[in-house]
Amino acid sequence: MKISSVSFLPAKTMPKYLTLAKITLEEYLVYRLNFVLWRFRSFVSFLTLFFFWLAIYGNRGEFLGYQKSQMLTYVVGIAFLRSVILGSRSVDLGGQIRSGELTKIVLRPLGIFSFWFSRDLVDKLLNIFFTLLELGIVLTVFKFPFWFPTKAETYIIFILLVILALFLYFFLSFVISAIAFWTEEVWATRWLFGVIFLEFFAGAFFPIDVLPIWLQKIIYLTPFPYLVFFPLKIWLEQISRAMAIQAILVCAGWLGVFWWLAKVLWQKGAKNYGAYGG
């Protein structure tokens, strides 16, 4: 069995990817109740955080280094970045490896990374669309001043980091899923590393710098803060340009590491996969 090479550019196979995107979209529509409920869930977790901080601030203007509007913008930012960066179908990969379905996919003429990325793209686009809708509703209802960056360069650096973070998460998630080649505990490992560790350390519940210093230091050693926390810090213009550039470089570094790791694990795992008896 020829293992499809780990190429990334879709080049002449565009129509195939469009079909793939269409099929993914259809899947969502078939499980319509699931879809609605999933949107509901995202909205609820956003609301919880939003009100928590609203209540903490009370009448204060500033708390723990964040203006009220900044903190609330952070919460909104979490919701948005979750859909952009953390929306992913490579979650399915683990299950497909265990069930043996992967053999079918690998035999199709699509690069494996491109395959998953296309599905992710659909996921992210859907997510973004609905998130913007929901956020729009909340912002108009509550009428609080959303924080916008004052300098033009902030936007550029922000977008740059978000794009890097997007790919970083893609490969990170891929690596977690690839564990499925070697163990049956797909759901549990994904939950522990991909949900619990990741969301706390990425700053997807609360900004990392409200935690005690010793904990912050540990977290900054991991790749996770670059997914949500640092992009938002850049947006809120709370870190210097030098630090922002540093963040981009470090993120790019992590991206390289996980890209390489994903490639290695995939090739190793796929090689042994044939023997699994799919």
Next chain:
Amino acid sequence: MNSSVVEVKRLKKFFQVHKKEPGLVGSIKSLVARQYEEVRAVDDVSFTIEEGELVGFIGPNGAGKTTTLKCLSGLLYPTAGFISVLGFLPHQRKSEFLRQISLVMGQKNQLWWDLPPLETFQLNKEIYEIPEEKYKETLNELITLLEVEDILKIQVRKLSLGQRMKCELIAALLHSPKVLFLDEPTIGLDVVMQKKMRDFIKEYNRRYKATILLTSHYMGDVKELCRRVLIIDKGKLVFDGQLSEITQKYADHKLISLILAKEVDQKILNDLAKVKEFSYPKLVYQVKKDEVSKIAAKVLDQLPVADLNIEEPPIEDIIRELFTGKNYA
């Protein structure tokens, strides 16, 4: 006070199944308004069964036999009609009713996958409140009958399919049910296991006088086990009677099977009558009932025959023809 163990009057069970058109447009449409279609799984079926009978429900896939069984055991609520099993209304699933019946389905299991079968047995003992002595006695009898003494302490996941099926049977029979529903009991089993299964069922019926209803689409099951057969097709009861009657009633032809003493030109063979099967030296003709003697005489006259037999067509063929719509009386 009727004595029938099972009584079914004009049973109907219909399902609503939703349909979706293919493609993206179809998906969006179904998001807004779903289309439903009614499936008539069981459509006006009536019969009674007495204590100790071993009855087979046969029919093609999707005929409604499993649905009927599920209605009888109480899993499904009938759309219309009347069912009584052991004097109870099955769908109420009263505790007393449930303690006297058992359902075994070919590919479904109740054994705990990662534990030895014994663990499930002990659990069932508690669930059915089987007294210790009776439990030991029944367990030993079943173990002996099914020859599974050695595997009781091995994890279920490590057992072969045949061994697993045997343990499933034990788990289902520990409480000595009066009525046993078997749904496709030999499906997926190899030939040897199928025979063992059939022998066991026959023996169980003989020894404990349990009323057994089984569904199958394997003729082998039915031929071996059931004298009485109910044929269900497309939800309707097409035949209810003795197995031997089917041949008499429905077969419009017989088979002349013979052994040729020496080779004969194929054309000559074909001219005499319709050839059903030929691989030298065996030859089988399919002949209309009323022409059997005539053709047999012709064959004996014109061919070098070493041996000749006149046979009923195999029951599978008859039933297959029934299902292709040729022959409902």
Next chain:
Amino acid sequence: MGHMVARLIKVWLMVSLRAAQSQLLTSWAGILFIIGKVFRFLLFFIFLFAVLGSAETLAGYNPKQVILFFLVFNLVDISVQFLFRGVYQFRPLVVSGNYDLDLLKPLPSFFRPIFGWTDILDFITLIPLWGYFLWFGFSQGIFRLGNFLLFLALFVSSLVLGFAFHLFVCAICVLTTEIDHLVWVYRDLTNMARFPTDIYQRGIRLILTFTIPVVILITVPAKALMGILSWQWVLGSFLISGLFLWFSLKFWQYALLRYSSASS
């Protein structure tokens, strides 16, 4: 009646023991889950301490009270998950058709769906949690005996409410097999009660009281413990628990009538 209950408890213990054995024999998924849960608890705890250290009040409650809300939340949430975890295994049970075999056993029809998969590891985490909770309450001088007894009664009522909700979810699963997200909706809404629910606007609090009654589930027992619960709320809570239970049972019976069983 007593005999029936005793028998059910015995069967439940036997089932739980087997579930624990199965888990230990097959995977370390359980360990991973425990690690995750403990980690999540600790991190939120640290977070609360860090924030409350600077803020000093949250919607009018002092830090000790906020911590208490958080602890009660965990007690109720984990107890409910511990007891009713069967729900997470129910969909595969229905889809595979194996549930048919459970329906025909002389046990309550909801026995396996709800009580069939209790997690011994959850039970193990409950012990230190209760320990810390009691130590925290008594050492900080917050608990009065009367309040504590009322709290226990309301805690039991919360368990009944949790049961009713899980039964409702099982009924939905029987009808549509689309269960996955419903349970998570419940979990997400319940998670809103990590903090005192007073922080939410009135509209949301209404939803949290009368749809999935998270307020009744968690905030009410916590408030009773602090002695700040009016008798109207006490009465109303018991009433709502009872109502939900009655409704869930009826809905479950309806779902079973419409049960179509996996086709052969």
